[in-house]
Structure formats: structure tokens, C-alpha cells
Amino acid sequence: MPKSxxxxxxxxxxxxxxxxxxxxxxxxxxxxxxxxxxxxxxxYNQAAExxxxxxxxxxxxxxxVQVFPAAQLGSERxxxxxLQLGSLEMTLTSTGPLGNxxxxxxxxxLPFLFxxxxxxxxxxxxxxxxxxxxxxxxxxxxxxxxYENGFRNITNSRNPIQKPEDMKxxxxxxxxxxxxxxxxxxxxxxxxxMAFGELYTALxxxxxxxxxxxxxxxxxxxFFEVQxxxxxxxxxxxxxxxxxxxxxxxxxxxEHRKIITEAAAEAKTYERKISKEADENLLAELxxxxxxxxxxxxxxxxxxxxxxxxxESVIKAIGGGNAEEGQKxxxxxxxxxx
Ligand code: EAX
Numbered sequence: 001m002p003k004s005x006x007x008x009x010x011x012x013x014x015x016x017x018x019x020x021x022x023x024x025x026x027x028x029x030x031x032x033x034x035x036x037x038x039x040x041x042x043x044y045n046q047a048a049e050x051x052x053x054x055x056x057x058x059x060x061x062x063x064x065v066q067v068f069p070a071a072q073l074g075s076e077r078x079x080x081x082x083l084q085l086g087s088l089e090m091t092l093t094s095t096g097p098l099g100n101x102x103x104x105x106x107x108x109x110l111p112f113l114f115x116x117x118x119x120x121x122x123x124x125x126x127x128x129x130x131x132x133x134x135x136x137x138x139x140x141x142x143x144x145x146x147y148e149n150g151f152r153n154i155t156n157s158r159n160p161i162q163k164p165e166d167m168k169x170x171x172x173x174x175x176x177x178x179x180x181x182x183x184x185x186x187x188x189x190x191x192x193x194m195a196f197g198e199l200y201t202a203l204x205x206x207x208x209x210x211x212x213x214x215x216x217x218x219x220x221x222x223f224f225e226v227q228x229x230x231x232x233x234x235x236x237x238x239x240x241x242x243x244x245x246x247x248x249x250x251x252x253x254x255e256h257r258k259i260i261t262e263a264a265a266e267a268k269t270y271e272r273k274i275s276k277e278a279d280e281n282l283l284a285e286l287x288x289x290x291x292x293x294x295x296x297x298x299x300x301x302x303x304x305x306x307x308x309x310x311x312e313s314v315i316k317a318i319g320g321g322n323a324e325e326g327q328k329x330x331x332x333x334x335x336x337x338x
Contacts, residue, residue: 030256032065032248034090035073035082037196042220043278044092044240045069047147047271051242054263059256065090071197077176084140086247094149094240096175096196102135103317107329109179110314111305112298114237117276119337120148124239128332133241135320140246144264148275149238150214154231155223158209160294161231164188164304172210173199179314183235186305203227214238215286216278224289231294232283233301242268 034052036044045067052065073079073088077097082088084101099106107113107128114120123129124146133143154161154172161167170189174180175196184191192208202208203226211223212235218224242264252260287293308314309330312323319326 029061030063030251032063032089032244033068033073034065034092035068035071035079035088036092037071037076037079037094038069038217039220039222040069042069043216043271043274044147044149046274047267048092050270051263051267054266055260058259058263063256063260071195075195075197077195080141080243083243083245086245088245089248090242090244092147092240092242094175094238096177096180096238098241099177099179099317101139101141102132104132104135104320104329106177106179106314107132107318107326107333108239109177109236110330111183111235111308112302113333114337117148117272120237120239121272123333123336126336128329128336136243137246142244142246142249144242144244144261145268147240147242147268147271149240150216150275150279151234152212152214152236152238153218154210154212154233154235155218155227155291156210156229156231157203157206157227158229160229160292161233162294162296163300167210170210171208172212173202173208174212179308180236182308182311182314183305186307187301188304199223200226212236214275214279215282216275219278219282219285224286224291228290228292229294230286230291231296233296233298235301235305240271 034048036048038044048067052067055063055065074082076091076093077100079088079091080093080097080101083091095105095108099109129146133146136143156170158170159166164187168188172184172189172191173194174184174191176193181191181193189210194202199211200221200223203211203223218230249257283293315326315330316323317326318329
């Protein structure tokens with residue numbers, strides 16, 4: 001008998017086996033692990049649990065969302081790589097590491113880009129935010145919406161900050177992106193990029209004097225235990241993104257995709273609400289914990305960071321390798337936020 005005829009029954013057998021196996025997996029339900037870098041009480045995890053509840057209810061338990069906070073599944077960068085490989089299904093992450101995957105995201109890493117939340121939401125939920133979110137499938141990931149980390153403020157253990165000069169030589173941890181590094185250099189500080197999971201120990205041991213994060217992170221990570229001063233600089237607006245692996249997405253039925261998309265939108269609204277509430281409530285809490293708070297005049301900080309907007313490599317990255325495109329995007333946002 002020719003060889004090819006032998007193959008046919010084998011192939012049929014294999015197809016049946018695959019079919020039985022995949023039906024068994026479906027019957028057993030699908031697990032979506034969702035990792036975050038922040039402590040369990042942080043807004044990311046409250047929102048992730050909200051998402052979990054909606055998805056599990058609407059799919060009648062066919063999809064089991066499991067939330068893993070506190071970088072248990074790795075740093076934000078590791079988790080995004082996990083989505084590409086298919087070793088992790090979902091993550092809710094800041095834009096910190098995302099510019100290394102989709103450089104256009106660096107647009108949102110620019111300092112003092114937005115004045116208030118309304119401006120942020122208009123841009124993120126509008127054409128610009130959508131066009132950047134649409135670039136993710138090219139790198140094996142899909143965006144389920146722009147969530148919020150929040151406006152970032154500086155804490156340190158050295159001295160109160162009122163003006164950029166007070167930051168001279170300050171060893172400050174930043175997220176792993178050149179725009180953050182550059183910004184802190186223009187302010188006179190000495191930035192050190194580091195994964196969030198290592199930050200508490202680095203502050204405790206004095207590897208760095210300072211860090212910057214929204215109040216919700218500062219509070220949930222108990223940075224007040226190792227930092228005396230808080231300066232309300234609001235220098236970066238830090239968006240977050242709920243992301244799902246393309247590999248996972250392709251395994252979902254149209255009905256389950258719809259449920260996940262709707263649940264993600266609902267959880268996003270919820271998360272933005274609790275994020276705003278956190279900003280309203282946590283300043284008093286952090287003062288109670290003993291932090292000395294300053295409200296610096298923002299103008300000298302805005303002037304000091306101007307060179308970041310002129311840096312060719314940054315503009316080019318924002319344009320996905322094309323400086324003209326990058327400048328156009330920056331101008332568009334600046335016009336929208338004037
Ligand atoms: O996404 O790395 C950071 O400072 C982030 O703000 C934090 O992990 C939340």
C-alpha cells in the first residue's frame with residue numbers, strides 16, 4: 001500500500017482525538033488568569049474582581065477568572081510578555097512597560113500632558129486612544145480598554161519638595177521607559193528604572209530615596225512606612241490597560257468575547273470611579289500616617305521638563321519610528337488639552 005493511504009485513518013483518528021480533547025476542555029471551563037503588580041487592596045484588583053464577577057455570572061461559570069495581585073505572576077513587563085507567549089491570559093498594567101511593545105504608547109508617558117481627568121478620558125476614549133489600542137494585536141495582545149492608574153506624585157525620604165531644585169541628585173525609582181528617565185533627569189534627579197515589585201525593599205534599604213506613584217498605589221503599598229515626604233506634583237497621568245492574550249482571544253466563542261468586552265467596559269467605569277475617590281480620600285489618610293505633604297507650584301516643573309518634548313528619539317518613537325507622525329500626535333493632544 002502507498003504510504004499516503006496509511007496516513008488517512010491516522011489523520012481521522014487524530015482529528016477525532018483533538019475534537020474530544022477540546023470539547024472536554026470546554027466542558028471543564030476556561031480559566032483566565034489575570035495578573036497585576038499591585039497589592040490586593042489597590043484599585044486594579046478591586047476592578048479585576050468586579051470584572052471577574054460579571055464574567056463568571058454572565059458565562060454561567062464557563063469562564064473562571066482568577067486574579068493574581070502583587071506581581072505573583074511576575075512584573076508588569078513579564079506579564080505582558082506572558083500574554084504574547086500565551087503563558088498568561090490577562091493583565092491590568094500601567095503603561096510603564098508598554099512602550100517597549102508598542103512605542104506609540106510613550107505618548108501618554110509625557111510629563112504634564114493632561115491637566116485633569118476629563119482631558120485624559122476624552123483623549124483615551126477618543127480616536128487617539130483607540131488608534132493606539134488598535135496597534136496591540138500586531139504584537140499578539142488585545143486591549144480591552146484604557147483603565148486608570150492615576151496622576152503620579154513624588155514621595156521621598158530626604159527633604160520636602162517645593163521646586164525642581166529640591167530634587168537635585170535625588171535617587172528616584174522610575175518605571176522602565178526612557179521617557180520617565182529623561183523627565184526625572186530634566187528635573188535634576190538621578191532616576192533608576194526598576195520593576196515595581198522591588199520598590200518597597202529598595203526604599204527601605206535606601207537603594208533609592210524616592211519614587212513616584214498615584215496616591216492609591218502609595219497607600220496600598222504602604223510606602224508611607226519608608227517615605228516621609230509627599231509632593232503633589234501630578235507630573236504624569238498614568239493610564240492603565242486591561243489586556244488579553246491574542247492566543248486566548250482566538251479561543252473564545254463570539255458570545256464569550258462579547259461578554260468579556262462588555263464586562264471590561266463596565267469594570268473600567270467602576271475603576272475610574274474608585275480611582276477618583278481614592279485621590280479624594282487618601283491624602284488625609286497619608287497625612288494621618290505621618291507623611292508631610294507639599295503642594296508645589298507646577299509652573300517651574302512644567303518649564304523644566306520642556307526638553308522632553310523636544311527630544312528627537314522620543315518624538316520618533318511616539319510616531320512608531322516616524323518623527324513627523326510623532327509630532328503630529330503630540331500636537332493633536334496638546335491642541336485637545338489646551
Ligand atoms: O501599575 O510600576 C509602577 O510604579 C506602577 O505605577 C504600578 O506598578 C501600578
